[in-house]
Amino acid sequence: MNFLERITINPEICHGKPCIRGMRWPVEVVLDLLSSDMTKEEILTDHPELEKEDLIASINFAKLLLSGRSIQELAG
Template identity: 45%
Template sequence: MNLNRITFDQNIMGGKPCIRGMRITVGTIVGLIAAGHSYDEILKAYPYLETEDLRQALSYAAWRAEEIDIPVVFS
């Protein structure tokens, strides 16, 4: 999976996954789509985004949802 538009930087949005180093998080994009906004509406509201940014945000969120966290237990 190529997610080259998803970036992480501790100095931008506290290290949350963002789109191309900008101050727009994957969570914001996914939330807008979940609220029923179309790609066209989102792209109009955020003209610096591209369709591929939205696709990768959804792909990243789906990948994260499938991850399994395994606690490390020290004895």
């Protein structure tokens, strides 16, 4: 799965924060949900607009940022 395709950055959506598929779901909010006591299944049930791949993409995006590599480096 190319998780970068699921993470979008648009200055007109959520002040340009990385979001899930152009929706108003910032990656940081998805990461907050994942770090809570909720299971992935509970998150997906409570928020049907999200998909399992969105959760994985959020984790991979955070890993990318921590690695020091850039999105442009991976996309190019």
